Amino acid sequence: MKSxxxxxMLVDCQSFYASVEKAEHPEYKDRPLVVAGDPERRSxxxxxxxxLAKAKGVKTEDRLGEAYAKCPELVVIRPRMQRYIDVSMLITDIYKQYTDLVETFSIDEQFLDVTGSMHLHANTPEELAxxxxxxxxxxTGVYIRFGIAENKILAKTACDNYAKKNPSGIYTLTKExxxxxxWKLPVSEMYMVGRRMTRHFTVMGLPTxxxxxxxxxxxxxxxxxRKFGKNSDIQAELYWRIANGIDDSPVRPGTHQVAPKSVGHMMTLPRDYGTIEEIKVVLLGIYIKTCVHKGSNLLILWRNNIFQVV
Ligand SMILES: [Mg+2]
Structure with a gap:
């Protein structure tokens, strides 16, 4: 019997920290705004x-000096992490009014399984979204985007590669x-594939x-x-499953944030950072790679905003 x-759905908040600040500062509504660590220091x-700031070429992870060079009229706001966490929880509570299967993926991304509850609220997934x-x-003033699919990896792919570019902010991706x-996209666009793996795949003759x-x-x-040794089987399977949109992992309500076992990353700081707030800001800017065994699935998260393992 076919189940x-x-x-x-993977729901993503657009420019999350910046959107929260804009909602709370209506005077900046029509101005390009960024949230950045330590506006006093251009570093x-x-x-x-x-x-609006992105339209001027400002990007996440730009140094503030670079950002000002691209957009001199930039409004710069210090991060207020507690506020963003509070708004994130508020948004989660709204999702829970539509389904009890809500899984936190990061501070601004959640998975929703609406299989059982959709028809209580709408006729189609797109209508519900x-x-x-x-x-x-x-x-909240925050604009959210939806990737919709039959599983988590396809929903994530639908959101990152298509919903964000879609005027409605909603995109449904089926296996068909x-x-x-x-499949037509270059391998650099694939979830979990960074610059290094893009190079490796290209050399292996796998450009898309x-x-x-x-x-x-x-x-x-x-x-x-041949390239990475015997222990690369799990990685190979992970990439193969992502490319084929195969993922049977459930949406797990109440998934908690867990500190990764190890974080391999170095960064030279312009000075000593003394307070926990300053340190948080530094950590937030660092890419975090971690991998975790999850039953038969290996899930490697590559996040630049919070430590998280699901
Ligand atoms: Mg986002």
Missing amino acids: RQRVV GVVLAACP HLIQTHVKAA MLPETL IGSIAKTPLAKLKQMMR
């Missing part, structure tokens, strides 16, 4: 940029659409997401072993 197909790092989008905007959509998907798993393992 009913799930309806999973601070941009943690979030509003769409639009309803929640309007609700959250009215309650993969050959015409995701589709080329990874269509390589038989055993062959991909073999190719990766």
